[in-house]
Amino acid sequence: MKGFDLKWLVHDPYAPRSLSKHYPVRFVSLQTLLPRAHLLVLTAALTEQTQGLLGLENLARLPDGAAVINIARGGLVDLEALRKEVRRGRLRCALDVTDPQEPLPIGDTFRNLPGAIVTPHIAGSGRHVREGDRSCR
Secondary structure, three states: OHHHOOOEEEOOOOOOHHHHHOOOEEEOOHHHHHHHOOEEEEOOOOOOOOOOOEOHHHHHHOOOOOEEEEOOOHHHEOHHHHHHHHHHOOOEEEEOOOOOOOOOOOOOHHHHOOOEEEOOOOHHHOHHHHOOOHHHO
8 A cells, every 4th residue: 555655543552552663654542543534444353342433423523425444343333323324425334244243134225325335254264265375465
């Protein structure tokens, strides 16, 4: 992503701050990050502290037109609150994980909602991953 000259803002209370010496990232609080996040990628573990991290209040802090990408755990996001924001056209999303159901049922409105992409959380189950195929690293 170096060619895009992105400004990476990171909220991770556990990552060593020394990483910013080696990577083009700046560690910030969640409250600082959300209003500036035009592209928000969730990669956090699901814990008591992160359950529902992106609920109605935090989703409202994102700028209009922001995209939420969840490749971590479905429980990080209040799916119904996100559905409302995407349905309104204020936010977009790509979800590889959902909660409480994963995968989402075939008839779920998220599957046909403009501004939403839903994929089945199966990337880590491919043979090339299990066998350590070096070409996918």
